[in-house]
Amino acid sequence: MSPAQYIHCLGSIVMREALRFLHQRERFFGALVRPLVWLFIFAAGFRSILGVSIIPPYETYILYEEYIVPGLAAMILLFSGMQSSLSMVYDREMGSMRMLMVSPFPRWYLLLCKLVAGALVSIAQVYLFFIIAWFWEVEPPWMGYLLAFPALLISSLMMGALGLLLSSAIKQLENFAGVMNFVIFPMFFASSALYPLWRIRDSSVPLYEICRFNPFTHAVELIRFSLYGAINWGAAMVVIGALVLFLAGAVYGYDPARGLMTRKKGA
Amino acid sequence: MSEAALAIRGVSFSYPGRRVLEDISLSVAPGEFCVLLGLNGAGKSTLFSLITRLFVCDSGSIDIYGHSLLRRSRRALAQLGVVFQQPTLDLDLTLVQNLRYHCALQGLDYGRYRDEIEMAMRHIGLTERMGDKVRQLSGGQRRRVELVRALLHAPRLLLADEATVGLDIHSRQAILDQVRERCRVAGIGVLWATHLVDEVQPGDRLVVLHGGQVMAMGSTARIMQETGSETVHQAFTSLTREDTA
Numbered sequence: 001m002s003p004a005q006y007i008h009c010l011g012s013i014v015m016r017e018a019l020r021f022l023h024q025r026e027r028f029f030g031a032l033v034r035p036l037v038w039l040f041i042f043a044a045g046f047r048s049i050l051g052v053s054i055i056p057p058y059e060t061y062i063l064y065e066e067y068i069v070p071g072l073a074a075m076i077l078l079f080s081g082m083q084s085s086l087s088m089v090y091d092r093e094m095g096s097m098r099m100l101m102v103s104p105f106p107r108w109y110l111l112l113c114k115l116v117a118g119a120l121v122s123i124a125q126v127y128l129f130f131i132i133a134w135f136w137e138v139e140p141p142w143m144g145y146l147l148a149f150p151a152l153l154i155s156s157l158m159m160g161a162l163g164l165l166l167s168s169a170i171k172q173l174e175n176f177a178g179v180m181n182f183v184i185f186p187m188f189f190a191s192s193a194l195y196p197l198w199r200i201r202d203s204s205v206p207l208y209e210i211c212r213f214n215p216f217t218h219a220v221e222l223i224r225f226s227l228y229g230a231i232n233w234g235a236a237m238v239v240i241g242a243l244v245l246f247l248a249g250a251v252y253g254y255d256p257a258r259g260l261m262t263r264k265k266g267a
Numbered sequence: 268m269s270e271a272a273l274a275i276r277g278v279s280f281s282y283p284g285r286r287v288l289e290d291i292s293l294s295v296a297p298g299e300f301c302v303l304l305g306l307n308g309a310g311k312s313t314l315f316s317l318i319t320r321l322f323v324c325d326s327g328s329i330d331i332y333g334h335s336l337l338r339r340s341r342r343a344l345a346q347l348g349v350v351f352q353q354p355t356l357d358l359d360l361t362l363v364q365n366l367r368y369h370c371a372l373q374g375l376d377y378g379r380y381r382d383e384i385e386m387a388m389r390h391i392g393l394t395e396r397m398g399d400k401v402r403q404l405s406g407g408q409r410r411r412v413e414l415v416r417a418l419l420h421a422p423r424l425l426l427a428d429e430a431t432v433g434l435d436i437h438s439r440q441a442i443l444d445q446v447r448e449r450c451r452v453a454g455i456g457v458l459w460a461t462h463l464v465d466e467v468q469p470g471d472r473l474v475v476l477h478g479g480q481v482m483a484m485g486s487t488a489r490i491m492q493e494t495g496s497e498t499v500h501q502a503f504t505s506l507t508r509e510d511t512a
């Protein structure tokens with residue numbers, strides 16, 4: 001296989017993922033409605049209760065709506081990454097995953113392509129959300145939108161890789177709902193997406209430590225800093241480290257000789 | 268002696284707590300139409316999962332045109348065309364999008380294969396439906412598209428797992444004729460798994476799988492002779508009677 005064939009394979013997997021997303025209109029609107037509900041309703045209601053002091057990267061007091069936008073962008077990536085994994089479980093049950101797995105390309109590469117495809121689709125949703133948020137007067141600097149792209153990409157890949165790892169261990173579609181409850185919601189709420197960590201530390205130090213350990217927190221902070229033209233290197237390192245770890249686990253999980261799929265009937 | 272299209276030697280496989288395949292050995296020669304006949308649950312689909320490397324066998328080996336599936340899996344898989352028992356077309360994509368996707372997964376340039384695809388689609392009467400979503404096609408049409416797709420990259424070994432299940436008699440016959448013709452003309456090896464005895468023809472090589480074991484293997488005439496049967500149906504019934512009673 002030549003490099004051109006590898007690139008062509010990646011392009012086709014990305015295209016397929018994008019077409020599937022566009023064809024499934026409910027999924028498209030569902031992905032947007034969730035963060036918008038948080039932005040329009042939750043943030044409006046809690047604006048006066050959850051005041052935010054001046055914390056980096058912000059240089060002045062900000063409205064609560066502005067604070068939670070990076071967290072909601074990360075939430076889109078989190079849900080979308082899990083949705084992508086859900087589609088892997090569905091594809092495996094329905095059979096179309098088999099066509100991917102019997103391709104002569106290396107399996108790790110196919111999984112990476114799948115991951116990149118899911119990430120790009122997620123990022124498109126985030127930018128659509130940013131546009132709507134802009135009309136809601138959440139207006140980061142223009143350069144921030146550009147700088148946010150790499151942060152969104154590695155964050156999305158990290159969450160997609162976690163989803164892939166989970167999907168390799170899930171036997172049936174029904175089991176995925178439980179994992180959603182045990183993974184998505186704890187990850188989202190035990191993070192800095194909705195409230196700054198110092199507020200959490202004030203009320204519970206153990207919870208604060210959990211939040212600090214949560215890679216989703218670092219993804220949120222990475223996005224937040226980049227959206228305001230700064231780079232949070234510490235967060236970037238944690239996110240990249242988690243990405244490598246989760247991806248290695250997913251490749252292992254999908255290896256028929258060693259992985260978690262090996263003995264699952266119907267996998 | 269020419270290299271076997273498929274050589275399976277001493278393959279065993281278990282799911283947790285349950286032996287599914289026991290010391291399976293069989294081979295398919297290039298240009299040979301080999302029917303893997305077995306009841307539901309005989310282990311046919313598991314064997315296919317092993318040949319396509321979705322699973323890895325506990326013991327034994329599988330070679331495709333001399334390429335070990337374990338050591339040189341990518342080369343081995345490149346020789347394969349597969350029609351799985353479960354439909355694998357993406358229902359939300361059009362026929363063209365599905366075939367384009369398959370080309371990319373096989374490392375093929377869709378543009379180069381456009382004429383061939385149109386010819387194949389004309390052959391199965393779906394030229395006008397190329398832009399339709401797969402969801403809009405009938406079960407028989409979907410199966411025939413899957414077959415076109417499986418043969419698109421000119422594989423040297425075709426695996427078909429219950430490819431005609433759920434189809435009416437005309438669709439079944441059309442698919443069988445298509446595969447047999449390809450086997451004869453292009454000289455590809457075919458492993459055709461089915462539980463339908465009437466899909467076996469006198470010239471076929473037959474492997475009867477039952478309870479995860481090969482019960483009989485050879486020409487249909489030989490198996491009928493060995494079992495003292497007058498028809499393939501009788502032979503199959505006698506070989507699988509024990510558990511079904």
